[in-house]
Amino acid sequence: MTDSPETSDQPLGTRGGNRSLRPTSKRFLDFVTSGWGPRTDLGVTRSPAADFAAARRARLSARFPGARLVVPAGTPAVRSNDTDFRFRPHAAFAHLTGLGMEQEPQAVLVLHPVEDGAGDGGSGHHAVLYLNPPAGRDTEEFFADSAHGEFWVGARPALADIEVLTGITAEHLDGLRDALAKDAGADGVAILLLAGVDEAVDEVVAQIRADEAAGRSDERLAEALSELRLVKDEHELAQLQLAVDTTIEGFAKVVRALPAATAHRRGERVVEGTFLGHARQEGNDVGYHTIAAAGEHATTLHWTDNDGAVRDGELLLLDAGVEADSLYTADVTRTLPVNGTYTDAQRKVYQVVLDAADAAIAAIRPGIRFRDVHAAAMAVIADRVAAWGLLPVSAAESLDPDAQLHRRWMVHGTSHHLGLDVHDCAQARAEMYLDGVLEPGMVFTVEPGLYFKSDDLLVPEELRGIGVRIEDDVVVTEDGCRLLTGALARTPDDVEAWMAALRER
Ligand code: GLY
Ligand code: MN
Ligand code: MN
Numbered sequence: 001m002t003d004s005p006e007t008s009d010q011p012l013g014t015r016g017g018n019r020s021l022r023p024t025s026k027r028f029l030d031f032v033t034s035g036w037g038p039r040t041d042l043g044v045t046r047s048p049a050a051d052f053a054a055a056r057r058a059r060l061s062a063r064f065p066g067a068r069l070v071v072p073a074g075t076p077a078v079r080s081n082d083t084d085f086r087f088r089p090h091a092a093f094a095h096l097t098g099l100g101m102e103q104e105p106q107a108v109l110v111l112h113p114v115e116d117g118a119g120d121g122g123s124g125h126h127a128v129l130y131l132n133p134p135a136g137r138d139t140e141e142f143f144a145d146s147a148h149g150e151f152w153v154g155a156r157p158a159l160a161d162i163e164v165l166t167g168i169t170a171e172h173l174d175g176l177r178d179a180l181a182k183d184a185g186a187d188g189v190a191i192l193l194l195a196g197v198d199e200a201v202d203e204v205v206a207q208i209r210a211d212e213a214a215g216r217s218d219e220r221l222a223e224a225l226s227e228l229r230l231v232k233d234e235h236e237l238a239q240l241q242l243a244v245d246t247t248i249e250g251f252a253k254v255v256r257a258l259p260a261a262t263a264h265r266r267g268e269r270v271v272e273g274t275f276l277g278h279a280r281q282e283g284n285d286v287g288y289h290t291i292a293a294a295g296e297h298a299t300t301l302h303w304t305d306n307d308g309a310v311r312d313g314e315l316l317l318l319d320a321g322v323e324a325d326s327l328y329t330a331d332v333t334r335t336l337p338v339n340g341t342y343t344d345a346q347r348k349v350y351q352v353v354l355d356a357a358d359a360a361i362a363a364i365r366p367g368i369r370f371r372d373v374h375a376a377a378m379a380v381i382a383d384r385v386a387a388w389g390l391l392p393v394s395a396a397e398s399l400d401p402d403a404q405l406h407r408r409w410m411v412h413g414t415s416h417h418l419g420l421d422v423h424d425c426a427q428a429r430a431e432m433y434l435d436g437v438l439e440p441g442m443v444f445t446v447e448p449g450l451y452f453k454s455d456d457l458l459v460p461e462e463l464r465g466i467g468v469r470i471e472d473d474v475v476v477t478e479d480g481c482r483l484l485t486g487a488l489a490r491t492p493d494d495v496e497a498w499m500a501a502l503r504e505r
Helices: 012-019 026-032 050-063 091-097 140-144 159-166 173-181 199-208 214-227 234-263 267-282 295-299 344-363 370-387 395-399 405-409 492-504
Strands: 068-072 078-080 108-113 125-131 169-172 191-193 291-294 315-320 332-337 443-446 449-452 466-469 472-476 481-483
Touching: 050 091, 050 108, 050 125, 050 159, 050 214, 050 234, 068 091, 068 199, 091 108, 091 214, 108 173, 125 159, 125 173, 159 169, 169 173, 173 199, 191 199, 191 214, 234 267, 234 315, 234 332, 234 443, 234 472, 234 492, 267 291, 267 315, 291 295, 295 315, 295 449, 295 466, 315 466, 332 344, 332 466, 332 492, 344 370, 344 443, 344 449, 344 466, 344 472, 344 492, 370 395, 370 405, 370 443, 395 405, 405 449
Parallel strands: 068 191, 125 169
Antiparallel strands: 068 108, 108 125, 291 315, 315 332, 443 472, 449 466, 472 481
16 A cells, blocks of 8 residues: 555644535535524523522632632543544533533633622622533534534524523633633632633633642632532432432333343343433433443442343342433442342342441431441441351451451442432542531432452352342431432342332233
């Protein structure tokens, strides 16, 4: 093969266009941009999340008086070449705007400092959303821009639509740089940026900042945005319950699909596909890659290849969550007997994990520390594996922070906060998270497990190859907690009865 001398000078970055011919004649341009009826009214109404998002912004405002706060939605991540993943905004942006799946890439929320009390709702900030409004049909963007043009991506909200939807002032993205630069400088207004979300915004802010050290306070903003989400409001709790309820329906569909899964060489994909189809039909997506782990695969904590067979007599560990249109996600695991009945060995392991989960759930109430939930589950796990003779020390010795030998069979934590991100509030300080004190409205998982790998010579043969996790989502209440996942069978008897009933239908 020889180089073609005619084309080798063409810059690589422009060669993506070599595959098609777009007419560029003036006659075509005039023709394609004319003859269109009026824009469709999208019928936008105020989002039910709008008032809650306003209250969240007011709380953030109170933490950063006088500073300009910049929270980008982000841009789509590249999947390969010029193909992107479906866009999902940063959780902080979704939280502060109330925008779910209807949001816009490249949008930026800015909380401009104003005189104390003169801002939105009597706060010290005025919020403005900067975004790309749809171009008119008389522009080239309309038919030639595959990222924004309505010919390619469909009708998009105008700035006025966004204002109705969110109750936030909306302005053109072109005005962002000037808006951020206003009053900035060494003695001016400090900008705090949620960095690393949108490179273009990072660059604009870097150019405006006179003071290098300012970048370091960005971390305080990221931390505050995570901590702001630790306690869920009423709207968030309803969305999380919706995500869980939709997930439970998805689990039922998977049980009905088990005969198809056992008949397929890659039955785990049948399970994954069944759940994904449900999540896309009834919600926005899955909140994370589904773990459909049959047999020995259940002992691999994040088994997402899902390319194995699903066999009669084995367990299926299904860890899956529907993300609602609001972007709140469930995170649920059940470990099901593929043929509908647990063997004695499977039941024995399942019961220990269930007892650990129940102990953790019984401990949950306002005032205890997040880490105490894990400790309650671990006391049960250590006690039982010691009773089975698996430990070279007593349960009490194993529970010593310097030992922790029982963790060989459960190396992951028991709980994580749950919300817009499956592992929510990840930038919160340790004193607010692991060492934090539980408050009503916090939502987290309880997900103990036991994983006995088939080549683990320290466990009896009958237990090898068995992996069990039970994962529930709980909300802390005034005097304890409530299982958002309480409607999904948990005990071995209830799981068997639930599966049998589904199979009869
Ligand atoms: N599905 C991931 C987790 O349980 O944390
Ligand atoms: Mn989880
Ligand atoms: Mn999970």
